[in-house]
Amino acid sequence: MPQYYDSLEARDPEERERLLMAALPGQIAHAKRKAPGWARILADVDPAGVTSRATLAKLPVTRKSDLAKLQRAERPFGGLNATLAQLGKVFVSPGPIYEPEGRGRDWWRTARALFAAGFRPGDLAINTFAYHFTPAGSMLESGALALGCTVVPTGTGQTEMQAATLADLQASAYIGTPSFLKLIVEKADELKADIRSLKKAAVGAEYLPPALRAACAQRGIRVLQSYASADLGLIAYESDALEGMILDEALILEIVRPGTGDPVPDGEIGEVVVTSFNPDYPLMRFGTGDLSAIL
Amino acid sequence: MPQYYDSLEARDPEERERLLMAALPGQIAHAKRKAPGWARILADVDPAGVTSRATLAKLPVTRKSDLAKLQRAERPFGGLNATLAQLGKVFVSPGPIYEPEGRGRDWWRTARALFAAGFRPGDLAINTFAYHFTPAGSMLESGALALGCTVVPTGTGQTEMQAATLADLQASAYIGTPSFLKLIVEKADELKADIRSLKKAAVGAEYLPPALRAACAQRGIRVLQSYASADLGLIAYESDALEGMILDEALILEIVRPGTGDPVPDGEIGEVVVTSFNPDYPLMRFGTGDLSAIL
Known part of the structure; x- marks a missing residue:
């Protein structure tokens, strides 16, 4: 039985971190260019300068609890989506909060x-x-x-x-x-x-x-x-090892002091904040409202 | 606004009929080769000889009302499916009757x-x-x-x-x-x-x-x-003309005297019997139980 879904899972952690950080400027630039909501939220951010966790941590956190209000002001996705015509589906969660699904294989990465x-x-x-x-x-x-x-x-x-x-x-x-x-x-x-x-x-x-x-x-x-x-798709999952959860390969996860954007030290419990590399719905420092810790 | 979904809809009716009949031997051979249920039902049928409505009308009608029993004897599809591993989904209708969905674009032709x-x-x-x-x-x-x-x-x-x-x-x-x-x-x-x-x-x-x-x-x-x-996918549909329904391009439809396999003359009401060209679920003279007429 193969042990890994793909070679990404077997990367050296430092290599993974380096590649995720290297992908940040392009994704932030994409979001600012294609999504008017991110253009507003990140107006003062120079994408080229965000290449580390320290610089990422200076970006504002956009919280799930903000979505209903942002979306009421600008249907359907508060300007946070980068594509519309290409979407496959739109979902509705209580609030209402609208969530996009793009096209293509395994869009949610599950x-x-x-x-x-x-x-x-x-x-x-x-x-x-x-x-x-x-x-x-x-x-x-x-x-x-x-x-x-x-x-x-x-x-x-x-x-x-x-x-x-x-x-x-x-x-x-x-x-x-x-x-x-x-x-x-x-x-x-x-x-x-x-x-x-x-x-x-x-x-x-x-x-x-x-x-x-x-x-x-x-x-x-x-x-x-x-x-x-419903916003980010897969965030983390268990494997046979059953030692906590493994992060998905396609996102950057931070744990911040709840209500702030300040990362806490590893091992400390805080709010899960995720930056996704999804081209259709690029969420930059998205505060999930969920609590966890990096172990 | 384009008038047709594709060029198939604009074919000369005689050309359509000729091509559908020409496709019959291959589909029957495929069903007999890949689906044990059709191998049994069509044991005495030489696929090469079925090239007209008259020869098709000699094949037995397999009715929707037979499916639950056939499927109870052989899970999941009574041996009437030609593929299993490639299926995308399986549905359940009351009975229970199980229905396959294959993979690929617009499998149901809707x-x-x-x-x-x-x-x-x-x-x-x-x-x-x-x-x-x-x-x-x-x-x-x-x-x-x-x-x-x-x-x-x-x-x-x-x-x-x-x-x-x-x-x-x-x-x-x-x-x-x-x-x-x-x-x-x-x-x-x-x-x-x-x-x-x-x-x-x-x-x-x-x-x-x-x-x-x-x-x-x-x-x-x-x-x-x-x-x-749920077995055949799209069978017929209305267009702007609103003059009855237009048959889907990918099936052969017969109207038979209910309870028999004998086609009735055009204009007479009878049971809808469909032969589909679906490679995953090749239904040969499938009696839907629905009543209609060809106008």
């Missing part, structure tokens, strides 16, 4: 997380994340399709039909929340549906109780989790 | 119907067909994406959020059932949401009342319908 969770070409996966309004279903579906898996887009609810589908199709994989995995497995037991084909589960969007992971492992289902957002 | 309904690159369309279990959402989404439209996958329900999304995003197009279009437009009026951006609607899956079409036209929304199925 294939990497699914690979780490053991997903391989030919796996048949039920995708129980919702597809309506929210991007969750599409985010994971596009990654699974890019990996060569076949997806059964079941969405949420209808637990009995989920268990029957798993058993009938002898699905090998599950995508969804941990709590819904628990419900489906319990329902299958209740219905005496044979779901021994189910070997791997990629979960997210909520807390994964260690007891649930252990109980699933006992019946042969390996459960790994990932962390993604 | 772009042609959307084009006829006035959809063009750059249109922003809310797709209110469901994405969960059923293929309807994916069927129309893939066609809209292939056309270069941007899709808001809203799914069914949440009428108030649908109206607000239409108004906020100034969507130009609607995809879904006629009755849900009516609900959304009424809800928008009730909320005083400005949905004057909405200019076109592609509807299906249920009867379109002429009064609804007329009422929509009065407020500037052009409504056209299409006829598709």
